[in-house]
Amino acid sequence: MSLFLIAALPFLGAVFPALLIRAGRNASASAAGLTTFLAFAGLLLHAPAIFRGEVIQVGVDWLPALGLNANFFLDGLGFLFASMILGIGLLIILYARFYLSREDPMGQFYTYLLLFQGAMVGITLSDNILLLLVFWELTSLSSFLLIGYWKHLPEGRQGARMALAVTGSGGLAMIGGMMILGNITGSYDLSVILQNKELIQASPMYLPALVLILLGCFTKSAQFPFHFWLPHAMAAPTPVSAYLHSATMVKAGIFLMARLWPVLAGTPEWFYIVATTGLVTMLLGAVIALFKDDLKALLAFSTVSHLGLITMLLGFGTKIAAVTAVFHIINHATFKAALFMSAGIVDHETHTRDIKRLGGLRHLMPVTATVAIVAALSMAGIPPFNGFLSKEMMLEETVHTHWGSSAYLVPGLALVAALFSAAYSFRFIGHVFLGQPRNDYPAQPHDPGFGMWAGPALLMTLVVLIGLFSATLVGPLVAIAAGAVIGGAELPYYSLKLWHGLTPALYMSLAASIGGLVLLLLHRPLMAAWNAASRPEAKQIFDRLMRGLTKLSQLITDGLHNGAITRYAFVMMLFIIALSYYAYSSGTITAPTRLAQAEGPIALIAWFCLIVATLAVVAKHRQRQLSLVLIGVVGLVVSLGFNYLSAPDLALTQLSVEVVTMILLLLALNFMPKDSPIESPLWVRLRDGGIAVIAGLGAATLIYMLMLRDFAMPSISEFHLANSYKGGGGTNVVNVILVDFRGYDTFGEIIVLGIAALVIYALTEAVLGSRVRAYLLNRKPDMPQAGDAHPMMMVVATRVMMPLALMVAAYIFFRGHNLPGGGFIAGLITAIALLMQYMASGFSWASERQRMFYHGTIGSGVLIAAATGLGSWFGGVPFLTSAFGYIHWPPLEEFEWATAALFDLGVFLAVVGAVLLALESLARFAWQPGISSEHAMDINPARDDLEQAQMQAQTPGQHPGLHPPGPHDQSIKGEV
Amino acid sequence: MIPLSIEFLVASAVGLLTAAGIYLILRRRTFPVILGLSLLTYGVNIFLFATGRLMVNAPPILNKYADVAYTDPLPQALVLTAIVISFGMTAVVVMIALAAYLSARDDLIDMPHHPEDEGEDA
Structure with a gap:
């Protein structure tokens, strides 16, 4: 199976559990299990090649310019980790099926789990370090979801946040480190980086890169002083803890240290940073674990301790220590996953994880007890289990290690750690499973069903078998994985066996076991002393730090972003002016190369209108309706100006947009205050005026200078003019640019327009769904209303004009390719023709007769445009290349067809839909019950007479003259 | 003295529209700001x-x-x-202004300053 598929399978499969949960919990769990199984099987198919010592590589260039390639490779180390992740993943999926209760959303759980699994597998298979970083961040995110899975528990949420904050910030540091590493070697591919040990270690950037990368690894693998997040992450459901904290998440940091071992290890810096951190973590974790009463907390700190052990071994930088580290990774994964699952079973059955409330479970849960005791003995390092083997090898290594000038420091501290490790393991056994059964368990314990203990039992079998037949069972695996860690060099001599003779390590093991027993016997007084001593509480320090950071960012955010939008605008304007001044003062101005053109009297008049109207808008902007009229004048002059200056398309567009905008603003103004009060003091107005004048002068000067000079570089417009007819088949160059040369821009634009209309629709829905609706329904008009809401003259006129307007739109549309016009303008004209019906006969009347929904119109427009673009692929040419030809059907004139016209149809539909949807949404605010005019279209005097007669019969006292009845009688009643 | 020419007319129009637009954008009510945006759009x-x-x-x-x-x-x-596109933008801004006015009954564009509300969940 391709490595691509192995890495992608968990992500692809993540969809199914969430969907299949509707078919039941078994279906959901099976989907997750099947996905994992397939990926696992695919991985195992590579096993023969891996054991022959081959490295499997696949890759495609993804973003070669950035050095980011989707390259995967599988070697011994990757194989070891990937098989642990997928194999233990399978057991966890089985276990979780029975562990989670009915109230827990199981589909979600498996989806998160698979996402996490995919990210982890991705890390182990990545060849490209940028790709690895992507997966690395994904593990942080998906583990956040898993740890916080029980959303209702505050500890769960806090633990998840803490894990994300710690591992996430470590990840950020690591990005920096990886970048440096890539820069040193000139490649982001691991297979290249791993060949460049001398180059990297000789670089002055070696130490920064090392520290940054180690920050990432230490946070992820919970090394001191970042170890505190791991115990808090225990608020997650036990399957999550078992998975994340035995075999996967926390091993990611270890994996990376092992992965980069060939190029980073072997220097004094590496030894002192990594080995010391590992040693301290190992010791600290072991000591704290002994004093934890929560089963999972005990296991969490023991995990911290064992991760420290592995880190320390990698830190030694010797080949034999690396082999030992790999071996211990395997052993730890097996016994720790089994222990976590057993602890979960105990919790599940007795409803408590408090060691002080447990004991004697051996009699009540024999199966669980067997599994847990064997695994715990392995953790303590008792023969013949696998933990003993690697722990003894570790102790052997410490004996040969000098820290500074001291030969006793490392072995001494390692012995103390091993002693505590034995002690907490014994406590786990003694205080939970041994002793007499109690009669005050929160729930009556008994062994769970097969599904739940199958996984741990399988792991326990492995613990025993690896212990007894290590060389046969895992010898080859250790050999290939360790070979990958030490970078293909010759493996040192080692032997995986129980009896090495009377070595110092054996005496140390013996001492640790006996000392552990003694410590357990002394546990009660020790515990009292421990509780009496004052210790720094990591969570409090972390919380205080977080509060401080939150305060700081709040301070900055509030300072910069205080909600005063006027101030933002002001600052922005000042900044733009300053920037422009800089550009102005640092540039040079050449002599004019173009002659100014003489203006005619018409241009002068139009200019005068524009100036007066603009000044009047500013002067009269407090009277809102008046300013709308005035701004309409400005728009009109601008349209005329476009026409005068050889831009007929622009003139048509501006004119029709102007109409629509005016209607829109009038509609909105209907609901808003009609005046703006004077609020700013005079000096503020003067200040703003000053800024405005400076900006205006700058813009005017710039464009004036520009217009009097020729292009600095040849314009691409020459190309458009030359190829418009030949390549695009149209003589209106502007339209050909829109639908052909720059068709992709136009395509994007109609999508934006459609989105804008949908935003307006959504806002309307939201507002009309709120309290505002009641206000609108009972709202009294704040201005005098026309006596006749829908005057008959207007109704008749719009009806007559509608076909004409549509005909004009069609004409404008079809001629657009060759003469001014096109989809945009035709769309606007059509929209206006339809809007007139709304205006003449009212919203209710018009929407009753609306046959097509504007959402659909927008959508079909975008789809037609897209389909036209895709069509060109079938011709073997790039997206949106237009084709055209000429057809001659007698007796018609020869006419042209072009796929561009189809694209323009898409533009047309999108514009019609967007404009109408926007205005219709606004108009819905005005709707009130009873204002529908049912006869707005029907101009039948005879019926009026009939109604009048009926009304007079019903209300004899009414004076007909005061209340002229008409076809819109009802509507007037509704509005008055 | 700059001679009157088409270029001068256009340049002065751009300048005035920009200045008027910016002045109105710096006002404190939504409606003048929308007008200012429209004027600035013409200018641009x-x-x-x-x-x-x-x-x-x-x-x-x-x-x-x-x-x-x-x-x-x-x-x-x-x-x-x-x-x-500027039509689309104006329409959205108008809609937001209207929705804000109807919901809050005031058309000031500056947000009232809220006292710190700490969102710590515990």
Whole structure:
């Protein structure tokens, strides 16, 4: 199976559990299990090649310019980790099926789990370090979801946040480190980086890169002083803890240290940073674990301790220590996953994880007890289990290690750690499973069903078998994985066996076991002393730090972003002016190369209108309706100006947009205050005026200078003019640019327009769904209303004009390719023709007769445009290349067809839909019950007479003259 | 003294529209700000259009029968889309302004300053 598929399978499969949960919990769990199984099987198919010592590589260039390639490779180390992740993943999926209760959303759980699994597998298979970083961040995110899975528990949420904050910030540091590493070697591919040990270690950037990368690894693998997040992450459901904290998440940091071992290890810096951190973590974790009463907390700190052990071994930088580290990774994964699952079973059955409330479970849960005791003995390092083997090898290594000038420091501290490790393991056994059964368990314990203990039992079998037949069972695996860690060099001599003779390590093991027993016997007084001593509480320090950071960012955010939008605008304007001044003062101005053109009297008049109207808008902007009229004048002059200056398309567009905008603003103004009060003091107005004048002068000067000079570089417009007819088949160059040369821009634009209309629709829905609706329904008009809401003259006129307007739109549309016009303008004209019906006969009347929904119109427009673009692929040419030809059907004139016209149809539909949807949404605010005019279209005097007669019969006292009845009688009643 | 010319008329119009637009954008109510945005849009559109240099009676419609001069079509195409997009923008801004006014009954654009509300969940 391709490595691509192995890495992608968990992500692809993540969809199914969430969907299949509707078919039941078994279906959901099976989907997750099947996905994992397939990926696992695919991985195992590579096993023969891996054991022959081959490295499997696949890759495609993804973003070669950035050095980011989707390259995967599988070697011994990757194989070891990937098989642990997928194999233990399978057991966890089985276990979780029975562990989670009915109230827990199981589909979600498996989806998160698979996402996490995919990210982890991705890390182990990545060849490209940028790709690895992507997966690395994904593990942080998906583990956040898993740890916080029980959303209702505050500890769960806090633990998840803490894990994300710690591992996430470590990840950020690591990005920096990886970048440096890539820069040193000139490649982001691991297979290249791993060949460049001398180059990297000789670089002055070696130490920064090392520290940054180690920050990432230490946070992820919970090394001191970042170890505190791991115990808090225990608020997650036990399957999550078992998975994340035995075999996967926390091993990611270890994996990376092992992965980069060939190029980073072997220097004094590496030894002192990594080995010391590992040693301290190992010791600290072991000591704290002994004093934890929560089963999972005990296991969490023991995990911290064992991760420290592995880190320390990698830190030694010797080949034999690396082999030992790999071996211990395997052993730890097996016994720790089994222990976590057993602890979960105990919790599940007795409803408590408090060691002080447990004991004697051996009699009540024999199966669980067997599994847990064997695994715990392995953790303590008792023969013949696998933990003993690697722990003894570790102790052997410490004996040969000098820290500074001291030969006793490392072995001494390692012995103390091993002693505590034995002690907490014994406590786990003694205080939970041994002793007499109690009669005050929160729930009556008994062994769970097969599904739940199958996984741990399988792991326990492995613990025993690896212990007894290590060389046969895992010898080859250790050999290939360790070979990958030490970078293909010759493996040192080692032997995986129980009896090495009377070595110092054996005496140390013996001492640790006996000392552990003694410590357990002394546990009660020790515990009292421990509780009496004052210790720094990591969570409090972390919380205080977080509060401080939150305060700081709040301070900055509030300072910069205080909600005063006027101030933002002001600052922005000042900044733009300053920037422009800089550009102005640092540039040079050449002599004019173009002659100014003489203006005619018409241009002068139009200019005068524009100036007066603009000044009047500013002067009269407090009277809102008046300013709308005035701004309409400005728009009109601008349209005329476009026409005068050889831009007929622009003139048509501006004119029709102007109409629509005016209607829109009038509609909105209907609901808003009609005046703006004077609020700013005079000096503020003067200040703003000053800024405005400076900006205006700058813009005017710039464009004036520009217009009097020729292009600095040849314009691409020459190309458009030359190829418009030949390549695009149209003589209106502007339209050909829109639908052909720059068709992709136009395509994007109609999508934006459609989105804008949908935003307006959504806002309307939201507002009309709120309290505002009641206000609108009972709202009294704040201005005098026309006596006749829908005057008959207007109704008749719009009806007559509608076909004409549509005909004009069609004409404008079809001629657009060759003469001014096109989809945009035709769309606007059509929209206006339809809007007139709304205006003449009212919203209710018009929407009753609306046959097509504007959402659909927008959508079909975008789809037609897209389909036209895709069509060109079938011709073997790039997206949106237009084709055209000429057809001659007698007796018609020869006419042209072009796929561009189809694209323009898409533009047309999108514009019609967007404009109408926007205005219709606004108009819905005005709707009130009873204002529908049912006869707005029907101009039948005879019926009026009939109604009048009926009304007079019903209300004899009414004076007909005061209340002229008409076809819109009802509507007037509704509005008055 | 700058001679009156089409270029001068256009440049002064751009300047005035920009200045008027910016002045209105700096007001504190939504409606003047929307008007200001519209004026500024005119100014910017004309500015963009004018970067193609000005020509009278030379529309970029190819003439099959005679070899004539054409004005620059590219800024026109840019401005055409800009006009339509600015309609969309105005519509959205108007809608937001209206919704804000109806919900809060005031059309000030500055948000009232809220005292710190700490969102710590525990």
